[in-house]
Amino acid sequence: MLQITLGIVTSVGGFLEIGSVTTAAQAGARFGYQLLWAIALGTICLIFLVEMSGRLAAVSKHTVVDAMRERFGFPFFFIVCVGIVVVAFMVLVAELGGIGFGLQILTGIGFPWWAVPISFVVWLLMWKGTFGLIENGASLLGLVTLSFLFAAFRLHPSWSSAGAALIPSMPQSGKAQYGFIAVSIIGASISPYLMYFYSSGAIEDKWDRTYIPINRFIAGFGMTFGGVLSIAVLIASALALQPNGILVDTFPQAALLMTTALPKWGFYLFAVSMIFACFGAALEISLAIAYFFAQGFGWNWSEDLEPSKNARYAFVYTIIIMLAAIPLVLGVDPIKVTVISMALTSATLPLAIVPFLFLMNDPIYLGKYRNGWISNTVVAIIILMSFVLAVISIPLQIIGG
Amino acid sequence: MGLVRDVLDKKLMDREDCCMGRVSGLVMHVSEHAQPRVTHILIGGPTPWMRIHPSLGRVSRWLAGMWGPKNGEAVRIPWSRVETIGRDIKLDVEAKETGALDWEIWIARHVIERIPGSGSEEEE
Amino acid sequence: MEVNVELLIGTKVSDVNGNKIGRIEELRYERDDTSCRIEAYLIGASALIDRLSAWTLLRPIGRALRTRKVLQVYEVPWQEMDLRDPKHPKLRIAKGDLRHAK
C-alpha cells in the first residue's frame, strides 16, 4: 500500500508544479470558475495514461521508452527523444525557477542567486538518494500543498456554479486568451514525461502482474489528488484574486493567492507549497530525462545503484541539472519559460501518445492485459485532442499569450 | 519469428545480467546460392545513426574517433554467442571484454569517479 | 558478401521486370543452436503492421473498411531475392508469381 507514494509523486509533477499552479491561478483570476472543465478533462486523461503506463511496466517489465525503442526502432525513438527532452528540459528550468521564486518571496533575495544552490541540492539527492527516498520524500513534502484545498474551502465557494463549470462553455470576451489558458492547462497536466517516469518507477519498485489492481487505484487516486488540488488553486484564485482584478502575470502576484483565506499563514504556506511541489517536480523530471536516455540506449539504470555502477545514467542527470541552472543564473524569467514549455508540451503530445496506442494493444507485451475498447477509445480521443492541441497551441500562444 | 520485431533494438544482457546496449544492427551473410545467415550483432558506434541518415553515421564516426575511448566503430558480437531471445537478448559474453561498455567505463573513470560520493572502490 | 539488415529495412524492391513491389519491412528467421537463417522477406505496408505487432489494433479497422487487399503481405522466400545490390534489391520472379503471407 505504501506504493501510493509513486502515484502522488507522479501527480505532483503533473499538477502541483509551477506550470499548473500558475495557469490554474491565471484561469481563476481571469475567467472565474469557467475553466474548471479543462482541469477535470486533463485529470481524466492523465488517470488513463498513467494507469496504462503502469500496466505495461507491470506485465511486460518494459518501461514505455523500452517498448517504444523496440517496436519503433532507433530513428523514431530519436525524434521522440529530441522533442520530449527539449520540452522536459524547459520544464525543469521552470521548476528550478519556481523553487527560486518561492525562496525569493520568503527572503527577498532574487531567484538568480538561488539557481546554483537549488540545482546542487536536487543533484545531490539524485546522486546519493535511492528511488524510495525520492519517491517517499517528495510525496510527503508534497502534502503541504493540501493547504490549497483548505484555502479554497475557507473562501466558501459556490459549489453549484463550480459544478456547472465542468461543462465547457465559451466566454463573452477574450476568446483567444481563454483558448490559450485551456490549452496550457491540458498541456501542463498531460506531460509525456509523467508516463515515462511512472513506468520507470513501477520497474524500480519491482511491480509484477499482481500489481494491476493496485496500479489502477494508484493512478486513479494519485492523479485525482493532484487534479483536486489544482481545482482548489483555480477556485481560490477566482475568489481571492479576481475581485481585485489581479491577472497573475508574475509570481509575486500568485503569492497573494491564500492571503485572504488564511490571513496568518497563507503567504508562507503558499511559498513553502511551491518550493516543495516544484522540488518534487524537478526531481521527477531530472529522473525522467536520465531514464529516457538510459532505457532508449540500453544502459544500466537504477536510482538505487551507486553512480559509478551506472555512469552514463548519472552523467546524463548531472549534465542536465547543471545546464538547467544556467538560464536561471542569467535571469531568464521562469514564468516565460513555463508558458512556452506548456504550449510546446501540447505540440509534442502526438509524438508520445500515438506510439503508446500501439504499445498498449501489443499482444506480445501485454497478452490478455492489453487495452479494452474503453481504454482504446479514451486514447483515441486523447490522440485526436493532442493533434488539435498541437495545431492550435503555437498560434494561440502568439495571439493569446 | 521476425528479425526486426523480435531481435533488432532489443536490449542485450551479458552473462552477469549487465546491460550492454541495444541491438543497433545485424550483419547478414549473403551469397549466390547459400541461404542467407545472420552472422553478427552490432552495438552502438555509427550503426544506429546510419539508420537515420548515412551522413549522421559519418559525423558520429568522426566524433567518436576524437573523444572518449576513441573508437569510432560498432562492437561486433558473433551470433553464436546468443543464448536466449526473450524479453531481452542474453549473450554468453563478458560485457567489459566486448568493448560494449567502453563509454560507460570511460565516463566512470574520467567524470563520475572524480566526484565525491560516487561509490567507486578506488575512493576509499 | 555482408549486408546490414537494419539498412535493408525500408528499401524499395522491384521484380524481375522492374515493376515496383513495395518496401522490405520484416525478415523471417529460423534459429538453431549456433546459426540464424533467413527464411523469407516480408514486403508491403502491411508487413509494417506485422513488425509493429499491431494486428490486434488494426485488423478490426481493416475489417470495418473491407479492404482485405491492403492488409495482405507479400512473402518472398530467400531463394527468390537478389541482394547483390543491397540498396536496390530485386526479385528473381515476376510480380504475378508472388505469394501472400498467411
Next chain:
Amino acid sequence: MDAALSWVGTAGMAGDAWLRHTTPDKYTRQTLDLSGQTLLQIGRDLRKSPRPAIDNAMIDTALARSRSHIARMSRLVVEKNAPDFRTQLDSLRQDQKLVKQLADSIEASSK
C-alpha cells in the same frame, strides 16, 4: 487597461497583507516597486497608442497618482509606519475604483 487594474489591485492586496503583518517587509517592498515600475511601463504603452473617445489625460492622471501612492507605501514599509501606510492604501483604493471605471468604459466603448 486590464493590466493596469491588475497591478493596482496587486499593490492594494500586498498592502493589505502587510498591514496584517502576514508578509515579510522585503516581499512587500519588492512587489510594490514592481507594481510601480509596471504601471509606469503600462502608462507609456497606453500613451503610444492613444484611443479616441477616451479621456487619455484622465488615465494618465489616475496611473500617476496610483504610482505615487505605491512609491510612498514602499517607503513607509521601510519605516514600519503602519498608520501612514493605511492612509496611503485607502487613497490607492480610491484610485483603484477610478481605474476600474475607466477600464469598464473602455470595454463598453470597444464593444
